Amino acid sequence: MNVDFIEALEALEREKGIKKDVLIEAIEAALISGYKRNFNSAANVRVDINRQTGDVKVFARKQVVEEPEDPRLEISLDAAEQIDPGIQIGDIVEIEVTPRDFGRIAAQTAKQVVTQRIREAERGLIYSEFIDREEDIVTGVVQRQDARNYYVDLGKVEAVLPFAEVIPGEKFKQNDRIKTYITKVEKTTKGPQVLVSRTHPGLLKRLFELEVPEIYEGVVEIKSVSREAGQRSKIAVHTKNPDVDPVGACVGPRGARVQAIVNELKGEKIDIVRWSSDLAEFVANSLSPAKVVKVDVEESEKVARVVVPDYQLSLAIGKEGQNARLAAKLTGCKIDIKSESQMGPAADDPELDIEHEVER
Template identity: 50%
Template sequence: MASELKRLIDQVSREKGIDRAVLIEALVEAVKSAIKKRYGTKMDVEVAYNDEYGEMEAFTFKEVVEEVHDPDKQISLNEARALDPESEIGDELGIRMDTDTLGRIAAQSAKQVIIQKMKDAEREATYEEYKDRKREIVTGIVQKVDRSGIIVNLGRAEAILPVKEQIPREVYRQGDRIRAYILDVKKISKGPQIILSRTHTDFLIQLFRIEVPEVSDGTVSILAAAREPGSRAKIAVVSKDPDVDPVGACVGMKGSRVQAVVQELRGEKIDIVPWNMDPAKFVVNALAPAIITKVIIDQTNRSMEVIVPDDQLSLAIGRRGQNVRLASRITGWHIDVKSESRYERQKQAGYQALLHIDNLSEEMADKLYEAGITSLEEFCEADVEELETLTGLSATALEAMQQQARTLLESGAAAEAREDEEIEEENDTEDEEGSEEPESAEEAKPVE
């Protein structure tokens, strides 16, 4: 019949989910610790668990000597032969110890070691359970809210949702249910640290995987995603099945699927963008609903100049540049959105000349152009106070810029003068070659 100790080991193993071998190892260490507290640290002790009888066995090993100088490590020949008649000088004798006589203090120490080992085993089991669950979405109960973040009870483990991983303006209270994305699982001295996130881009992707069966089974793929948590997000989708509309699948009947994700993200607006292998078409899709009239591609710098009607500019750029910023992130291209009027203006020589002035931005050049200052000459002649109003720059800075404009004009005039001189020299040379007189009458005579 199994002993009480054996039943206890089996019970703890079942309830705590800890391997029996780990518990037995903890008990062995506990008994060793108790013996050393009771008898000192000099003794050579070995402890083992006898699974057949369900009891702990402890042995101390001593050398058989004629004269004992160290009672903890030595035993006299007479005492040794009383235990083992065949003992001889120099033998090492294993003496069984009575573990029941360890005393109250030693027993308490053993209990503490067992408790600590059990905690360590629980932490190890928790780490093993969650270390391979990164990128999963879990649901828990808010246990505590403080400055460092939100402590979430996941059942058998605790996790933390740091402040930087929380959606802005999102409020949770103790007892609330919360869903989050497992960002990382770290192994630290206090046990496994499970770090959650609600702002990570993958949290958005995993939510769509839960809500949209076509994404879950791989028919529809989310190739890219970008978000500004709590405000707006974009995902790029493509379908492997030509009969399945990737955008429609993600939106769902009457928008039910995307609305489920929006509600989980506390109203974060989500744009579902059809992916296209043509970068220009992909960018056009990403900037929707703005109407695009022209796209100029710079493959070397991986950038695009997107031209839109004047009344579509604010829609294409979005609030504080949000729309174009998110579009740039999901497409992987730098996008520069310009209105048609600015694009036409930039093709004007006078406008380009203004941009040669240091510290004069395109926005400033636009305001100058709209005010009728369309060339370097007009910029030099303009009243400084008027320029201050248009550009927001100081009078000193504008005077220096006007001086630079005069220098640019002079250098341009000098270049034109040199070009005119070169043209005149070429014309003179041609005239001289054409007006040479024949050397003799024969040369002047026409050929019949």
């Protein structure tokens, strides 16, 4: 190694942010192993790389004793005094043992170490970048798939999109551009692994932030989201500005804003409801598009008993209970739904007293 090598390390320090001294120390440690492996040495050695010239030297480190038992690790006082007249018993003396062709080994080892450190540094930078983007939306290009996952190119890293995190019925081809939600970033032996999803409720939330300026600017706030990916979602919004309609802002002119999100989610239906600090009012809103006659709430148990007109009962419950189930998730309440006729005299008949209970 020579001055050019040192200059190359300095260039790496400027470009990659890997300090020259850190690289040199790593190369020195690797060269110690290389020396012992290539020259069958069990001696205690130190490798020194000159920080200015790049010259490499190997020193055997031996302890000064009266009668050496292992000449690879020990040296007599008489022999040590020829190297350093002031040496004493118990001191360590260093003797240069640089092999003639050690430069070739040093160059190969340095290349391997530098390459490895550059790779580690780049992985570290990628991890730092994407760990800050957890719970954020990213656009990528589908590269390939295997038996369980799609692999999405995000530029600096290939993200993993499991089939379980794909909207039901959704299929992608190579080079398709898709939006995904980063659920987790992990460090692995092969570098950072980014896991993404198309079914996570956070994707819906981030899409609204992209499409609705009032949400991005903080004028309108998303209070809660419940989602059954590919079928239906509910989102509760609120604003402190009396001049702003939070639902209207999310719907957009002629429904343009919400329609853009529906298109991105392959036709998933989205109910936008007004959040309220009054839990009874919030529960009534959450059952939209059904109309609600009355809501009784037991705050301590988070239970809401809802009465709806007879003709609205099936709408309030939804297909296979979906509307009521999403409302329960949105509000955090267990919701019991009954029609007006069930609350009348006929409700005393146990055969007619049908209770629709939905767990949150």
